[in-house]
Amino acid sequence: QVQxxxxxxxxxxxxxxxxxxxxASGRAFSNYDMGWFRQAPGKEREFVATITWTGGxxxxxxxxxxxxxxxxxxxxxxxxLQMNSLKPEDTAVYYCAADLAAWRIRTGAxxxxxxxxxxxxxx
Numbered sequence: 001q002v003q004x005x006x007x008x009x010x011x012x013x014x015x016x017x018x019x020x021x022x023x024a025s026g027r028a029f030s031n032y033d034m035g036w037f038r039q040a041p042g043k044e045r046e047f048v049a050t051i052t053w054t055g056g057x058x059x060x061x062x063x064x065x066x067x068x069x070x071x072x073x074x075x076x077x078x079x080x081l082q083m084n085s086l087k088p089e090d091t092a093v094y095y096c097a098a099d100l101a102a103w104r105i106r107t108g109a110x111x112x113x114x115x116x117x118x119x120x121x122x123x
Contacts, residue, residue, distance in 0.1 A: 009117030022096030
């Protein structure tokens with residue numbers, strides 16, 4: 001089992017920045033590819049970004065490219081999502097995900113999910 005706990009979500013003004021964190025516990029975190037999803041009110045959960053267990057091959061949704069950066073610190077069992085130039089349409093609950101294969105994360109079917117952290121961007 002892998003337990004994932006997100007933090008860092010809050011209210012921020014448009015144009016601002018936030019860094020979300022996802023702390024993992026349980027099985028060897030460094031073996032897992034990690035990702036972020038988000039779900040806005042009334043919408044389906046959507047892929048945001050993934051990163052491999054080595055910290056390489058970051059992949060982003062079009063909406064995140066150029067503004068968001070995914071990274072990880074295996075020594076701290078933590079994955080991050082740095083979000084810059086935030087827009088009101090980035091308002092959502094952001095979820096952390098873990099799986100042994102990043103491609104499975106991107107399909108929306110990872111083995112593990114966190115409970116989510118709320119990000120609200122005001123205009």
